[in-house]
Amino acid sequence: MRDLYIGLMSGTSMDGVDGVLADLSSSPTVLAHASAPFPEALRDELMALNSGGDNELHRAALAANGLVRVYAHVVQDLLRAAKVAPQDVKAIAAHGQTVRHRPRMFDGTGYTIQLNQPALLAELTGIDVAADFRSRDVAAGGQGAPLAPFFHQAVFARSGETVGVLNIGGISNLTVLKADGSMLGFDCGPGNALMDFWCKLHTQADYDDGGRWAAKGHVVEPMAKAMLRDPYFAQQPPKSTGRDHFNQSWLEHHLRGTLAARAEDVQATLAELTARACAQDAHRYSLRRLVVCGGGALNAHLMSRLAALLPGVQVQPSSEAGVPPRQVEALAFAWLARKTVQREKLDLQSTTGASGARVLGCIYPA
Incomplete structure (x- = not known):
């Protein structure tokens, strides 16, 4: 029986979104791959939000909405290409767009910020969304990266x-x-x-x-x-x-x-x-x-x-x-989403320096 997940990746290159629809029932198998560039205005805003600026909370919220609309477009392309219905997909992994990454700094814990609006993505796609993979690792004393x-x-x-x-x-x-x-x-x-x-x-x-x-x-x-x-x-x-x-x-x-x-x-x-x-x-x-x-x-x-x-x-x-x-990182997050859904802990002490094994991510139900 197939175990279908979608992984989305928009990385620090900020050139757009890569997505895969994968069957994770045994060895990870990609059934479809799709990508979409960021609209130029969105890309410019995401780049600008890497630094401090005026009214950035308002701008970040709207940029997150724009990002998720690109995500949703990629999801629809994947479903269409693989001829898969939304209800057959267990979850979408939506990592978000990192705009600040300061683990262990300032107060000893620090923070990592990924712009995202997973609730909107669940609304737009009708599929459960797994998101916010890094923050639990940072809370546990880790770097929050790399997670792959x-x-x-x-x-x-x-x-x-x-x-x-x-x-x-x-x-x-x-x-x-x-x-x-x-x-x-x-x-x-x-x-x-x-x-x-x-x-x-x-x-x-x-x-x-x-x-x-x-x-x-x-x-x-x-x-x-x-x-x-x-x-x-x-x-x-x-x-x-x-x-x-x-x-x-x-x-x-x-x-x-x-x-x-x-x-x-x-x-x-x-x-x-x-x-x-x-x-x-x-x-x-x-x-x-x-x-x-x-x-x-x-x-x-x-x-x-x-x-x-x-x-x-x-x-x-x-x-x-x-x-x-261009499929590896998106597939990695699909794989991580499966761990989140199954509440399976990952011990990242040797990679991020976290204090122990933790379940990463949270679920936004469809």
């Missing part, structure tokens, strides 16, 4: 082999699946976010397709080395980060003194920053295989740099391991 390592273990682990799963979205995160069956996971640092910003600023394209623009440039070594001296890269896991730290202001700080650099050289340097940050983390764990997912897996230049920086490691897109790169 248990799913990565279920899908990508290999007996007797240490495998890394690198997700390169706006931010990059690494899961290490150790040969002994244990695992850990953490955010490496920037993924596509800074590259996308610079590409949009200078070419009007939303992203550097295939990394072709970066490949035309040359790495500005003083800038790359200065960026990698950021204290975040030296922190030991568990750790997580986001646009709160690696953002336009951070980039502008490092651009000072490099005004003579060509725009494509800066792009090449930003790609190199992502590749080196991820590679230096991968080096620490004697990986034999690195499975890459997220939008970064579609960047041929970035993938070639990772392969060059990790000799002896098989660097492969997740499609070669059974799941297309």
Whole structure:
């Protein structure tokens, strides 16, 4: 008997929504995949809400409504493509859009904020919605991210082999699946976010397709080395980060003194920053295989740099391991929604640093 869930993912790249409809009755099987870009005004507002501003509570509430309407559109596309009725789906996993992520800060607990309106999504789709996956982990002393390592273990682990799963979205995160069956996971640092910003600023394209623009440039070594001296890269896991730290202001700080650099050289340097940050983390764990997912897996230049920086490691897109790169995170949240529905605890001490196993997420009934 099928056990159907929908997973939705709108990550730190803020380019839109990816969704999957999956059968989780045995090994996760994707029955349909759909995506939708954000309307430009919504994307601009979501980007702006990453920083403080006037009337932001009102603006955030309306942006959440707009986000959920895109979610609902993707859900309808999935149901139509798979010829599945809403009542046959157990739940939708709607992670929301992270706009602030400050775990353990300020008062010792900190917070993480994902814009979302799961009640509206339940109304629009007629399907139960699982949401708010991160806040319980933060309340339990964890980083609230990354949450996908248990799913990565279920899908990508290999007996007797240490495998890394690198997700390169706006931010990059690494899961290490150790040969002994244990695992850990953490955010490496920037993924596509800074590259996308610079590409949009200078070419009007939303992203550097295939990394072709970066490949035309040359790495500005003083800038790359200065960026990698950021204290975040030296922190030991568990750790997580986001646009709160690696953002336009951070980039502008490092651009000072490099005004003579060509725009494509800066792009090449930003790609190199992502590749080196991820590679230096991968080096620490004697990986034999690195499975890459997220939008970064579609960047041929970035993938070639990772392969060059990790000799002896098989660097492969997740499609070669059974799941297309743009489906992995959405499928992971569908998998998490099933855990929420079943009230199954996940022990994320080795990834987020939470104090113990917790049920993540909450349910908004249809």
